[in-house]
Amino acid sequence: MNVSLQWLGDHVDFSEYSIPQLDELLTFAGIEVEGIESLPDHLVVAQILSSEKHPDAEKLSVCQVDDGSGKPRQIVCGAKNYQVGDKVPLALPGCVLDAGEGKTFEIKEGKLRGVDSLGMMCSAKELGLAADADGLLILSPDLKAGTPMAEVYPAVFELEITPNRPDCLSHLGVARELAALAKKPLKGRAHFGETNTPTRAAKADEVRLESEVCPYYTARIIRGVKVSESPAWLKQKLTSIGLRPINNLVDITNYVLMETGQPLHVFDLAKLEGGIVVRQAADGETFLALDEKEYALLAEDLVIADAKKAVAIGGVMGGEDSGVTETTTDVLLEAAYFNPQAVRRTGRRLGLHSDSSYRFERGVDPLQVAGVSEFATKLILDLAGGKADAELLVAGGAGEGPKPVALDNDYCRRIIGAEIPDATIDGILASLGLEKTGGAWKIPSFRLDLVRPIDLVEEVARVHGLDGIPATTMATFSPASKADEAYDFLRSLQGRLASLGFHEARNLKLISGAQLADDLATSHRGMSPVRLKNPLNDEQDYLRPGIVPGLLASASRNVRFGTSDLRLFEAGRVFVASPKGEEIEHEHLALLMTGARIHRSWADSKPKAIDLHDLRAALEAICPEGLNFVPVSDGKLLCACSVEIGSGKKAVKIGMAGIVPPARARELDLDAPVFVAELNLKKLMSVVKAEIRFADLPKFPGSSRDVAMLVPGDLAAGEVAAFFEAYDEPLLISAELFDVFTDPTGAKLAPDKKSLAYSILYRAPEKTLEAGEVEAAHGKLLDSLKRTFNVEFR
Amino acid sequence: MLAQLDTIQTEALAAIAGITDEASLEEVRIAFLGKKGSLTAAAAGMRDVPADQKKDVGQKLNEVREAITSALETTSADLTAKKDAAAFASIDPTLPSRPLPKGGLHPLSLVLDEAVKVLRRMGFALAEGPEIETEWHCFDALNTPADHPARNESDTFYFENGKLLRTHTSSVQIRTMEKEVPPVRIIAPGSAFRRDEIDATHLSAFHQLEGLYVDQRVTLADLKGTLEYFFREIFGSKTEFRFRPHFFPFTEPSFEVDIKLHAAGRPSKWIEIAGCGMVDPAVFSEVGRKRGDAAYDPDKVTGFAFGMGLDRLAMIMYGIPDLRLLIENDVRFLQQFRG
Known part of the structure; x- marks a missing residue:
């Protein structure tokens, strides 16, 4: 709502207030000042004394005007809507006018088609008083030439009145409010509650x-x-x-x-x-x-x-x-x-x-x-x-008006937390036009918002202001909540991922129907995506069921802007609906890697491309021991794997990982292979050991044996790892795969075979093993490997 | 014999002085101290030395051996030192580093973490609630009139079943009070959604941090103290701010908090940064009605609540001019916040 300072002056004398002071008075009344329009300096009322045709321009006239200085001033003008004798606004040289779009222009003495023009007569539009205007703004004939226009059109405040204060949607209403706060009398009546008309x-x-x-x-x-x-x-x-x-x-x-x-x-x-x-x-x-x-x-x-x-x-x-x-x-x-x-x-x-x-x-x-x-x-x-x-x-009928409201001043002090004297409380309420009658306050009919005691407390707090109220704190101890644990857990993952070279992304949770195809369905098989009833557009009509669709869009944008070696992660909420239509919200964490393992540099001018094993390494760095990639058949990813912690029956599935189908990646301008993983954070948190216990360090050395074996080319290393995991031999400590060798030419190996080499460590907790004991255990292991996988040892 | 030993020493030291590498060092050692070396041979001549001279000659022999050994050791150490130095001589320490991939956290995570750290020091615990909310949790329980404009389909995202995407994190106030009895002292960071076209100052999904404290004697003065401490910790102890009376349906009295922003070359100005107030008794009544108990009897408990936009906080703290930068995830933007 626009409120004119001059108009307010009909009701209250604010002449000694500067515009910033009034701004502050309004602000602390709870009335937001969104803008203040005031006319510039060097803009005065002028009377047109004469008007003649411009010698060289059809559409222009040369006017002599009285600007109040006593000496006529010559102005060239294009408008036609005036008559000699009219009073109009005149911008003198030095006047800065608003040119729109945040720009200004300054009036200068100049020539128009060869004729001196010492200022500009203005339209309402040029002064920002109207959106458009036809010719000059013709002012009241009662105005004196030379009067500053800022006195004719004093400042206008653009106010935002909160919905609880409809009584302030008028000049009288704003004046009444400010008069109460400034402790000034109203010049006329405070409201129109009475009438003499029968x-x-x-x-x-x-x-x-x-x-x-x-x-x-x-x-x-x-x-x-x-x-x-x-x-x-x-x-x-x-x-x-x-x-x-x-x-x-x-x-x-x-x-x-x-x-x-x-x-x-x-x-x-x-x-x-x-x-x-x-x-x-x-x-x-x-x-x-x-x-x-x-x-x-x-x-x-x-x-x-x-x-x-x-x-x-x-x-x-x-x-x-x-x-x-x-x-x-x-x-x-x-x-x-x-x-x-x-x-x-x-x-x-x-x-x-x-x-x-x-x-x-x-x-x-x-x-x-x-x-x-x-x-x-x-x-x-x-x-x-x-x-x-x-x-x-x-x-x-107009009804009875508001009901009286009783206010216990102790209640008021208890809410505010300050020892405000009774006289102050009563004084504030009385200044706002409330009347204490009996035990209650009579509410003026225009204050529709004052219904409950708390509404009166608000008035006291508002008028008293917070400056006069002490700043206290009543800190209490709060036990950590589940949300605290989840926050801290995620915070540590964020830190670790950042150290591994990942940048944290945050995408909008609203995605398009087309992007749904990029989702990995990490923790919601059999669920459906959640669609908005009233989306803004079809680019944002679904809630994301997973984070990978957003990360792919981010990767695409980065590659288009020239960053092709990317490690991104994002954590946050995802949404699905059960077959019954119940919405379920999960917290997920997703990783995306593409491009080179490190940026090209003098140290490595041809860095290796990131592969699936780099993704796995990143996951291992943030997950508990025992992470496995278990291949699954999933149409959305190449090399789709279920990410699990532990193996066998105790395995906990925490997410999915794999390679984005290159055809889809290319659609997104992602030419290098893109590796993605998405984990369910709650499941990940569930497998983190709650308690860490120290284990004795080995007191005796172990003994290791290397074994290289020829296996069918399609045997997954994970199967061999699972064999070692399950193999029952108390002396066997670990089996580390240290070489994988294939030869597609068939020169050194049959092309359908591959060689896997493991370093196998044996150790006993209570003594140094003798060679014979190691050999015996190792021999048994080799026999078992041969029986299980039909391997040849090299 | 003594003269012979002197000669050996002189010869040996001269030979050692001429040593240039490990191989010649070994040659010299063998020539004098080896099995067939001249000093070894001289030592073997001890048995022919008359008994009365044995002591002197033996002593001399030891001296000479000591001198040669010591000179060899010194030379050997010199050679090793030279070799070590040569091994690293070609290194240019001014070369750029061998790169490691560098990552970092999103600026919103950094801002949130700053805020959470401060508020936790003040005894607030985290809380959360669903982002797909019921109209009751998002509006009714928060004393929002049935025909409030915020409920319009033009302003709020709805689902076919009548639920909506929460328009503020204030719904977590209700979720928490449903479950917990006072004292409740929580902060709830999270996403909120409004049906705004995305531009430099609007996102359809944005981030808020909500706070709620309910107990038997929570006051407006406590609210003031809490937020003053918070903003001084975040923006510095000299931060100027003001509490401006405002209106929210779910708090009364209500205030907006402005902080004064000083930007180089521009006039300082007040920036709205948070909304806050005392929990409206109508909110307690509605929660009590739902709970079916008197844990939130508005005559017995009071509380304050506050909420602030984290995106806006990030814009102010880092001077980010356009909100869209926060959702585009451009690495050239993200890497500026590694801190």
Whole structure:
């Protein structure tokens, strides 16, 4: 909402406040100042003394103007909308005007087509007072030449009023609030709760209320008005806050709205057929609104109608056909109260918002309706003439106003945590217009937000401010939660992965349907992805069921921008739905590696490409002992493996790993092989040993034997490893694979064979083994290997 | 004999002086100290030395052996030292390093970790809740009116079954109070979602850090003390900040916290950084209704809550101009935060 400083001055004298001081006053009232518009220096009121044709330009005129200095000033001007004698804004040399898009331009003395021009006469648009303008801004003839324009159009504050304070959606409301905070008197009345106009209950054929959405409706008939241009003061008030003057009747309703916060509407009485009926719309009823658009209504919408047709959407917008025109003479002035929820629902559904609906949605003060109607009627009679009916027609009732609220000052102190004296608390509430009567506070009718004791505490805290309240802390001990353990676990993984050369990525959790194909289905076989009902676009319509799709997109982006050696990881939440439709959330960790193992350098000008075993090494560095890659048949990855901790029946599956199908990788501009793994963090955490126990160091040396064996080319090393793992020989400590050899040419080995060489360590805990004991154990092992895998030893 | 020994010593020392490498060292050693070496031969002549001279000659023999051995050892040590030096002489210590892959944490993780460290020192424990939430947890229980604009499908992501993507981490307040009895002292970092088109200052998914403290006598002064400590720890002890009255449905009184940002060459300005307030009694009542007990009787407990945007915090702390950088994962961006 735009609030003019000059307009506020109608209510409170803020002359000794600077703009930054007012900014602060508003800010600490809880009213956010989103912007302050003020006119620049070197901009004055000037009177046009003469105007002659430019000698060399059809469209330009050469004007002599009075800038208040006593000496005429020559200005070349392109506008045509003025007459000699008019007063207009004049930018003098040195004046800096806003050129839009954050740019400014400075006015300088210059020549236009060879004729001296010592400044610029301005339009409303050039001063930022209107979005567009036709020619110069013609000012009130009462202004004195030379008056700074900043006095004519003082600063305008763009305010954001929080939804709990609809009473501040007007100049009077803001002035009332600031007066309370600045401890200053209001010049005039604080609200429109009283009226001297007699009221009369409307007859059914005058005003009939048929809907609970409008509990209170008033109408004032005024006959013989003359629709014309508004006086300069009124036009200036409206333009100062960015409203466009239209005619005296419309301008009065807009002015009263901005002054009091009470929306009004003026109907042309001649265009109404019969009395006013406030009713729900009929399903499918159409309505041509003032914005010249046709709206299809539903039964939930409220309309103001005459006997035949709807003439307004209640609280939102009037109709094109029943509005005031130049020929209007008799009018019906509507002032009413509409249910906020209903106005909001209709406005939102129709996408139709107005200054009126904005206020009804937030809540207006029903008790001011009659008073504001009287105020507006007086303005109409003053500015448009005519004669008003003696009585205000009323249907329904305005209610009783807010109920008193009792506040225990100890409760107030207990919430705030400071020893604020009773006198201070009472003083703050009284300054806001509350009255202590008996044991409770009487609430002003415009403060719809003050209902409970805590609402009064808020007022005390707000006005008192936090500066006067001590900063205390009541630290208590908190036992570590499951979330703490998970956080610390992840934090250590993040640190380890960073040390291994991985950069942490964070992708949006919303992905496209196409990206679902990249998911590894790590911990959710049989589950389905979760789709949004109202996505922003089809690039972000699913919640990610895994992290790899996002990491692939990140890798693709990096490669396109020239970084092709990549190690990325990401941890975070993933989402799936069970067959029953229940959403399940998991925490996952995913790794991606592609490109060279290290960056090319003088030390290694042809670094090796990353392979699946590098990925496994990275996983081993962050997982407990006993990590295995168990090949599975999975269509999504090449060399798809289940990542498991431990083997046999005790194996715990913690995730998936493999190679992204090169065809898919190439689609993403990833030409080098891409290796990915995704783990379920909860499962990973479950296999981390809770307790670490020291084991005795071996006291006696061990003895090792190397064995190289020829096996079928398709025998997985994992099978041999599993054999060693399961082999029952107390002396066998370890078997390390130290060589894998194949020869596709067949020269040294048959092409369908490969050679695996292991270093096998034997050791006894209580003595140094003798050669014979080692040989015996080793011989048994070789026999067993031969029986199991049909190997040949080399 | 003594003269002969002198001669051997002179010859040996001269030969040692001429040694240039390990091989000639060994030759010289053998020539004088080897089995057939001249000193060895001279020593063998001891048996022919008259008894009264044996002592002197023996002593001389030892002296000569000692002198030769010592000279050989010195020369050998010199040779080794020269060889060692030569072995590393070709190294250029100014060459760039042999690279290791370098990684690092995402700036949001760094900011979060800073915040978590400070808040843990103050006795807060972590808490979490689902990101796919019920409308009750996200709005109703947080005292949000049924027709509040935040509930619009234009502002919030919904699912066909009526659930939604939480619009703030404040739902974790409710999740925690459902399970735990006071005192509750938690922080909940996590994702929140709003149906915003992505641009430099908006993401459809962003990160928040929520805090909640509920006990018998929690006050606004405690809230002030907690956040003052927090922001001074994060931004430095001289940080200027202000508590500006505001409105949230689930706290009353409510404040926004601004900190004053000083950027070189620009006028300093207030930047909104957190929202906070005292838990509205209506929130306790609704939690109590759901729990079916009096653990959160609004007449007995009070509490404060705060929430802040971690993305915004990261932008301020690191001077990041565009939120989209936080989700693009460009390594050239990420590697700036290795710290």
